[in-house]
C-alpha cells in the first residue's frame with residue numbers, strides 16, 4: 001500500500017473526509033483490500049436480514065466496463081451536463097466549488113472504465129422501492145467508508161441506472177437481479193478532505209417541524 005496515503009480508522013474522521021474521489025489512478029488494487037471492502041459491505045443491515053445482495057466485482061472485464069461507460073457518458077451528455085451547466089450550487093457550495101465538482105464529474109465520466117476495480121452492488125428482485133433501496137445502500141455506504149479507511153478513493157454512482165436494463169445486460173447480470181450502484185475504486189489522485197455541506201441547523205428540527213434545535 002502506498003505510504004503517502006493518509007489512513008484513518010476513526011469513524012468520524014473517515015465520514016467527514018470521505019469526499020467523492022472521481023480522479024483515480026489506474027494502478028492495481030491488492031485483492032486483500034478489495035476483500036476487506038466487500039466484507040464491510042456484507043456486514044451491513046438489510047431488511048429482515050434477507051441479504052439478497054450480490055456484489056459483482058469487475059477488474060479485468062474491460063469490455064463490460066467500457067460498454068457501461070458508453071451509457072454513463074450518454075447520460076452525461078443527455079441529462080447531467082445540461083443540468084450542471086444551468087443549476088445553482090447546492091448548500092455549502094459556491095460557484096467556484098460547483099464548477100470544480102462539474103469538472104470532476106466530467107472527468108469521471110470520461111475515465112469511468114479506467115478505474116481498476118468496480119464493485120457493482122446488486123439486489124435480487126424486480127421491484128426497486130424503498131425497502132429494496134434501503135437493503136442495498138447501507139452496504140454501499142459501508143464499502144465506501146471501508147475504501148476511504150484504506151486510503152482508496154471511490155464515489156457512489158447510480159447514473160447508469162438511467163439505462164439500467166442495458167447496463168445490467170452488458171455486465172451479464174441475470175434476470176431477477178438489478179444493479180443499484182457502481183463503485184469505481186482506485187488509488188486517488190487528490191486528497192481526502194473537508195466536505196461541502198450546508199449548516200446542520202438548516203436541516204434539523206426539534207419536536208415540531210420547522211422548530212430549531214437550540215445549541216446545534
Ligand SMILES: Cc1cc2nc3c(=O)[nH]c(=O)nc-3n(C[C@H](O)[C@H](O)[C@H](O)COP(=O)(O)O)c2cc1C
Nearest residue numbers: 018019020022105108155156157158159160195196
Ligand atoms: C444516490 C447517489 C447517486 C450518485 N450518483 C453519482 C454518479 O452517477 N456520478 C457521480 O459522479 N457522482 C454521483 N454521486 C455522488 C454525489 O454527486 C456526491 O456525493 C456529492 O457531489 C457530494 O460530494 P462530496 O461528498 O465530495 O461533497 C451520487 C451520490 C448519491 C448519494
